[in-house]
Amino acid sequence: MEFDPNAAAAHDSGLFGLNCTPEEAGVHVIPVPFEATTSYRRGTASAPAAILPASHQVELYDTEFGNPYEAGICLLPVDQKLSTWNAEACYRAEAILARHGSARDAESDKNLARVNELGHELNQHVYQATRDVLDRGALPIILGGDHSVPFGSIQACAERVPALGLLHFDAHADMRKAYCGFTWSHASILYNVLDQIDGVSRIAQVGIRDLCEEEHNLIRTSEERVHTLFDSEWAAMRRNGAELSSLIRENLATLPEHVYVTFDIDGLDPTLCPNTGTPVPGGLSWHDAMLWLSELSRSGKRVVGMDLVEVAPKQGSAAGFTAGEADGWDAIVAARLLYRMIGCALATR
Numbered sequence: 095m096e097f098d099p100n101a102a103a104a105h106d107s108g109l110f111g112l113n114c115t116p117e118e119a120g121v122h123v124i125p126v127p128f129e130a131t132t133s134y135r136r137g138t139a140s141a142p143a144a145i146l147p148a149s150h151q152v153e154l155y156d157t158e159f160g161n162p163y164e165a166g167i168c169l170l171p172v173d174q175k176l177s178t179w180n181a182e183a184c185y186r187a188e189a190i191l192a193r194h195g196s197a198r199d200a201e202s203d204k205n206l207a208r209v210n211e212l213g214h215e216l217n218q219h220v221y222q223a224t225r226d227v228l229d230r231g232a233l234p235i236i237l238g239g240d241h242s243v244p245f246g247s248i249q250a251c252a253e254r255v256p257a258l259g260l261l262h263f264d265a266h267a268d269m270r271k272a273y274c275g276f277t278w279s280h281a282s283i284l285y286n287v288l289d290q291i292d293g294v295s296r297i298a299q300v301g302i303r304d305l306c307e308e309e310h311n312l313i314r315t316s317e318e319r320v321h322t323l324f325d326s327e328w329a330a331m332r333r334n335g336a337e338l339s340s341l342i343r344e345n346l347a348t349l350p351e352h353v354y355v356t357f358d359i360d361g362l363d364p365t366l367c368p369n370t371g372t373p374v375p376g377g378l379s380w381h382d383a384m385l386w387l388s389e390l391s392r393s394g395k396r397v398v399g400m401d402l403v404e405v406a407p408k409q410g411s412a413a414g415f416t417a418g419e420a421d422g423w424d425a426i427v428a429a430r431l432l433y434r435m436i437g438c439a440l441a442t443r
């Protein structure tokens with residue numbers, strides 16, 4: 095079908111130009127614009143606001159997955175308390191990050207305790223929001239924000255199935271314990287999942303190319319709970335002309351039947367996400383990522399939840415952003431990736 099973005103803009107302002115209520119939608123996208131612990135450069139809190147207009151340019155017919163929009167896709171409104179929490183947590187976290195390496199005092203201890211408390215509140219909020227979507231029988235998708243935000247969603251999904259597998263796309267292992275003292279750091283999400291969510295039985299990591307020795311040791315000693323396909327291994331396989339589809343199938347086979355996909359956009363080649371907070375050279379090409387989603391859709395697994403995090407529109411371009419601007423590249427890629435992820439998940443359900 096021909097999709098007329100002008101007509102859509104005139105009549106619908108919803109995600110992908112759809113006019114779909116939560117009651118009608120089989121897919122609920124939950125925006126979580128929170129980025130308190132982002133350590134290098136900020137911007138991910140603007141992602142939902144930038145991805146919405148960019149999504150109006152996405153062709154609704156998908157050559158791989160057909161017409162995912164027919165299931166009904168809605169973007170839930172941003173809960174206003176998240177903006178309040180984010181503003182306070184960012185302010186207090188910056189005071190700590192600015193003193194990185196210097197001795198702590200009572201003031202920074204107080205700030206740290208409050209940032210950790212707000213992170214806990216956020217987890218509870220995301221947990222409950224995900225439960226509400228699962229109770230409707232719909233697919234929950236968290237749209238960050240930084241990579242700290244989906245913890246509560248993974249927890250809620252893990253409670254609903256006998257064993258949950260995590261398919262984790264990222265440049266980073268995200269297994270640092272309390273990075274800079276922040277319990278709920280964006281660099282610690284996988285550490286926290288391993289430590290606190292027993293229902294997550296296996297994790298398959300893809301795109302990983304930046305990690306510290308402590309994280310590497312954690313992977314090695316995880317007794318197969320974590321299976322990491324390093325980006326260097328992927329690149330070598332591709333160079334050697336290996337059958338990439340079977341490599342993907344081998345990796346997916348390590349996961350149980352029920353799968354949650356956590357997708358940090360920086361797992362992709364940084365030319366696809368130039369403004370993300372902590373870009374790293376290398377990474378998956380667009381077609382690599384599409385091949386992973388395609389194989390996942392045919393793997394016999396069931397996708398129970400997803401997130402897309404660390405998308406950052408170019409600084410200063412979020413307000414008044416319109417899709418099609420040269421500045422909008424990060425959001426355009428994210429909107430298309432989001433639609434493909436939705437198509438993939440629906441194909442497994």
Ligand SMILES: [Mn+2]
Nearest residue numbers: 265266358360
């Ligand atoms: Mn990352």
